[in-house]
Amino acid sequence: MDFEAELTRRQVIGAGVAVLVAQALPLARAAPAQAAGASYTDALLQAYADTMIPGRKVAATESGAPVDPRAILGSDPRPGAVECDALAIYHDPRIGFDALAPAFLADLALNARGDFLSQDLAGRTATCIRGLDFGNPLRLLWEAAAAVPFVAIAATRTGTTMMGYPGAAPHGYRDFSYRRKLARERTRHGSLS
């Protein structure tokens, strides 16, 4: 199977993360699962989300859920994906990532060559570069797991505020335009003849 042709990040536009999840299901079934406690696996998922979109250290997410103290490295001073409730999206049944998590976490452990949670930024980054390499036959799992932090940023108030985006605009904006001509135009009515 040509994984590069099979998968592009464009697949996760919109709710496409669920596409990735669904496509990766056969891989998940084929891969060995790692037995681990829920809190440990949640910490690993949070650590992975923090590697994708790093953030400041916090004890709780936007919704008040606890953050494992080992998950966030604090490598960026602004809110990151963990604070934006990435873990809740990993567990959202409409996304369905729970079905992939055991296989993904097993491959994460394999590529970490040790305990991912104990690694520093350089170590976690190197692990994820290996996991997301096109040569990794389980890359699809890593892509699906990577899409979730991006959804978290777009779907939460904390995330959009960090982006400088107010989100919903029920009253719109008055200062939306420079209100002057800014270029020469080629057409008279907007369309080419």
Next chain:
Amino acid sequence: MAERADVVIAGSGFGGAIAAYRLAEAYVAAGADPHAIVVLERGRRFGHTDFRQSMDVANLSKVYDLVQGQGMQVVTANAVGGGSNLYLAASLRAPTETFERRDRRPDDGPERRMWPAALSRRTLNRYYARAERGLRVRRPTWKQVSKSGGLWAATLNEAGHTCDRVPVAIDAERCVNAKWCHTGCIFGAKNSLITNYLAAAEALGVQVRTLHEVQSVRQSSARPYRYIATVDQLDAETKQSSGSVELECKALVLATGAMGDAPILMRSQLGLPALSSHVGKHLGSNGDHVAAIEFDPQRVHDILGLGRYHAFHKGMPITTMSYDWWAGRRAHDYDGTRFTLQEIFLSTLTNLLYDDGRSPGGDPSWWGVQKKDAIAHWASRIELLAMVEDTNDGTFVAPSPTGGGAVQPNGGPIAFGTFDYTMSEQSLRVREAADAAMARIAATKGLGRFMKLTETRGVYCAHPLGGCRMADSAQLGVVDDSGQVFGYEGLHCFGSSIIPTSLGVNPSLTIAAVAERCADALVARGPSLGLPAPPAGFRPGTPEEIVGPRVIP
């Protein structure tokens, strides 16, 4: 026994809504009851106040359909009014050169003009004008151009290029410049089909049945009835079939879009044995290719005199574009190297697509600390849509067992397409040229960083076209220039599935204009199909605007 109707229209997007309205006004003029016209829509009905300004998982599941095929992902709508609920309302006439195109995939038949002989920009102009009236298309003034669109214009100007304002189907009086077209306009400002063609057709008496999905078609021998459509009734939550009905009709119009029409016909081939072998082929993406530029607000202030830019989220979602890589290139008429560059707002989720644009380059480019910094500067960004002269590279491998061209596994927005999309050399080359042009413009006087689409294979597409392309013969396409399926009188495809090439502009207005032309032909052909004949001198009018309840800030 199957229920009977005069005309069954599958789909309520541009093709279906325009067919419904034009037939309805002809019925009224003839003194007949438009209740005999039935529109079948697989999705639900949304009013303006049902839409939400939210990108959370629940809302995305409700308003989008995401079809993942091999090599292309297609975003489609799934509701009464089709794609017009979610589109960004750019309404442009395709350039003359589009209709004269001869570039094509190497395996796509003899050298020829790719559009039917009867269709050109000149012959379509009157239908473009009619569609513009129906959709209330207006060109924004410079005072109505968004800051992101204005910044694109000023940057192009600084680089020595032109930039034009884009006509839009948006009511500037109702629009509050919130940039939330993409999940449905709550203000009723976007002139989607539920405010004009479709609403006016229903007001005249046309039936619109929601959660009804045409699966297949077969011929009827009970003249004047010619076709029987098998229709699944869908459960609103699970999107799975909860039963099946049959409708017998004198004329059948397939207008389920490029994702739907070809699979329906492929599924019907046993009962329609004379169908062209081109059914399901030549699926296109309209040449969609996206990228972004992150501007340096200080340089925008110092060099362009526009203040410090942090306003990507304000204004209408599309207001400006440049034709400088399309127009004035007579020596390149048929070599497939043209493209246009349009400023656009896709959504906040497109963060995922782009390179961080920062040094050092290399891995990681789309995640990690540098990417986080790029995300934190999101408001200083613009997004660009290149619409390139690619070839229609997709083929439906097989029809899905039910539905359109996709398998819908559950009640979510995800569907798996049964098509393959492998880009030709031309399709890849022209995208690379567009990237080079955008990168060069971004670098003008150090104004911004170019953020390239980080992967180059496969296509992300919001404008699927083709699969039942129009042509001058069944040896080259599926329908004739009036949208009638070769070999089957009274069986038609209207809408995006019959558009034979990428257009260089957003396709909705061309789809609408072609549908207007096809509707004229169907009305004229009506008496031979057993449909009412409008009186001599009948002229198509302009659909009434019916906005309905909306949010008023």
